[in-house]
Amino acid sequence: MESLFDFKWSDLGDIELGRPNLGNSTNVVNYRLLQYSLMSVLKKYYGNKKAKQLLREGGIVAGIEFCKNILNIDLCFNEFIAQLTDVLIKLRIGNLRVEKSDLSNYEFTFVISEDLDCSGLPIKGNTVCDYDEGFLKGILDSYLNKNFIVEEVDCWSTGGRVCRFEARISNEN
Ligand SMILES: [Zn+2]
Numbered sequence: 001m002e003s004l005f006d007f008k009w010s011d012l013g014d015i016e017l018g019r020p021n022l023g024n025s026t027n028v029v030n031y032r033l034l035q036y037s038l039m040s041v042l043k044k045y046y047g048n049k050k051a052k053q054l055l056r057e058g059g060i061v062a063g064i065e066f067c068k069n070i071l072n073i074d075l076c077f078n079e080f081i082a083q084l085t086d087v088l089i090k091l092r093i094g095n096l097r098v099e100k101s102d103l104s105n106y107e108f109t110f111v112i113s114e115d116l117d118c119s120g121l122p123i124k125g126n127t128v129c130d131y132d133e134g135f136l137k138g139i140l141d142s143y144l145n146k147n148f149i150v151e152e153v154d155c156w157s158t159g160g161r162v163c164r165f166e167a168r169i170s171n172e173n
Contacts, residue, residue, distance in 0.1 A: 005061045009069040028092075031116060035131065056134040063138020073143050077103055080143060092116070099164070106146060106169040110136060115163045118156040127155035129163050136165055146170075 015024050035055075042051035067073060070087055071080070085096045093116050100109035113119075117129045129152050137150040147170040154160030 007061050009065045052130040055130040059131040059134020060138040063135040064142050067139045067142035108167040110165045111162050113162045121157045123159045124157050127152040128157045129155055140167055
């Protein structure tokens with residue numbers, strides 16, 4: 001699946017070359033600082049709904065490139081999910097569990113605990129992992145060559161303690 005945006009994995013640069021001493025790891029607070037400060041600016045200029053959509057689209061772009069560059073899409077579905085689970089742990093993104101998997105109807109429920117984006121956030125009553133919705137969509141779209149809708153239905157910020165994402169196929173396929 002080709003992205004409609006100009007972002008490429010190579011835009012991330014050679015981190016080992018550039019950070020020989022500080023290395024490839026950082027604190028989660030930096031990730032969240034970028035995400036939530038950027039989100040506040042997007043909300044100010046575009047409103048909440050549009051800001052969430054923009055973050056979700058960023059996630060889609062990321063998911064497509066992530067799938068292309070990090071994941072082996074030649075694996076069967078179960079092996080692909082096992083690989084994705086391993087990679088998400090290795091990159092300290094979160095612990096993925098598949099709660100429901102109906103490959104024939106393209107319906108899945110994914111649960112991510114210790115999620116990078118929201119674990120430990122104040123409970124505000126609305127889901128905040130818009131980027132992750134897009135990220136999972138980008139991965140699923142790329143791997144299964146379909147047009148998925150991914151919706152977060154539970155989030156730490158809704159009191160869920162985990163993020164739960166429901167994925168289904170769009171009628172616009
Ligand atoms: Zn969440």
